[in-house]
Amino acid sequence: MKRMNREEDDGTTVDVAVVGHDGRQDSVSSSTGDKDDSQKVAKQSPKKKWRKRSDVWNHFTELRVGANGVKRCECKYCGKQYNCGGENETKNTKRHLARCVRANTKEIAQALIDANDGSLRNPKISQENFREILSFALIKHDLPFSFVEYEGIRDVFKYLNPNVKNITRNTAKMDILKLHGIEAQKVKVMLHECPGRICLTSDLWTCIAIDGYMSITTHFIDKEWNLQKRIINFSYLPPAHLGVAFSENIFKLLCSRGIKKKVFSIVLDNASANNMACTFLKSHLILRNALVCNGEFFHIHCCAHILNLIVQEELKLVDSSVVKIRECLKYVKGSQVRKQRFLNCVSQPMLSSKMALKQDVPTR
Structure with missing residues (x-):
């Protein structure tokens, strides 16, 4: 299509005739230079739509104009509607956005997501x-x-x-x-800073695999006058468990911890090997002038072990009765039917049946 312009003698400008590909004239329009006609065309041309520049419209949706001709908008989060016409069309919407609970909650959640690199479930870890x-x-x-x-x-x-x-x-x-290693170093520093003497408790025992172990526990009062209890050794002790080998292991441990001159006493059970070990260890510490009162209060016998020996000796007098009671417990606990019959017998004389039958440990 082509457009041509032509000017007449009277000053009238004629617009172009539009010609198609087949040479047929499609349309012809003309305009005059009269001032009234140009104002008329300007009035009939549509107005340019104004672009909404406020950030509020990112959170609100503009609704259709109602029958009363008032413009309204709706909050995207809570659905509340407001009038948005007139000069202060964003005044109500800004006020609502500042106090909208759902909008603020979403912003907090978004901040948490941003803080965790876009993932709440997969934050960075060390x-x-x-x-x-x-x-x-x-x-x-x-x-x-x-x-x-x-x-x-x-x-x-x-x-x-x-x-x-x-x-x-x-x-x-x-x-x-x-x-x-880190915790052992902390204990070593604590023992070194201890202002007073340190009491030791040691024991030898054999596990189910017939391996021997030695444990040493310290009791002391720290610089803040609090009673402390720390295990400083739990190690494998190869056989034979003689007094000389036991005393040498304890002395090496005291030297490595730096407390050989801060020991007050050691508690051991009544085994003959422990008595010999305590004698050797005491002689080593006396030579270094490390004991109080020349080691008079150094070796202390375990009271619990002594009491246990007394009880075991006395239980031999009623050993037959204890054996019968243990066998009865094994019989009752050997079947669920026996347990139920036993509970029925207990409930008849109005005895409490809340406690279950418990077998004792013979070695204890």
Whole structure:
């Protein structure tokens, strides 16, 4: 299509005739230079739509004009409607946006998401803190090192944070040994800062695998006058458990902890090997002038062990009765039917049946 302009003699401007591809004239329009006609065209042209520049309209939706001709808008969060016409069309909407509960809640949630890099479920974690907490859990609940390799546990860790790095049992072992070294150093500093003397308690025992172990516990009053109790040794003791070997292990431990001149007493049971060990250890400390009153109060016999020996000796007089009672308990607890019959017998004389039958431990 082509457009052509032509000016007449009287000053009238004629607009172009539009011609199609086949040479046929489609339309012809003309305009005059008269001032009245140009004002008439300007009045008939549509007005340009005004662009809403306020940020309020990001949170409100403009509704259709009602029958009364008043413009209204609706909150995107709570659905409340307001008039939005006139000069102060955003006054009500701004006031509502400042106190809208749902709008503010969404902003807080968005701030939390932004603070966690766009994910509330997967915040950033410290691998060192994760391994330290895991080590404490293994120690506190007496879990095996292979716990960290359980497939279900690893799935839980991955669900909580996909960025977590799983560790092996060997790594868990090294972390616990590292943690043990840190805690041992803390105890060493605490013992060194202790203003008074330290009392020791030691014992030898054999596990179910017939391996011997030695434990040493310290009791002391710290600089703030609080009674403290700390285990400073729990180690494997190879056979034979003679007094000389026992005394040498204790003396080496006291030297490594730096408390050989701060020992007041040691509590041991009445085994003959312990008496010999205490004699050797006492002689070592006296040579270094490390004991009070030349070691007169150094060796203390365990009162609980003495009491236990007395009770065991007296129980031999009623041993046959104790054996019968134990066998009766085993018989009753051997079947659920027997347990029910026993409870029926207990309920007949109006006795309390809340407590269950308990077998004692013969070694205790």
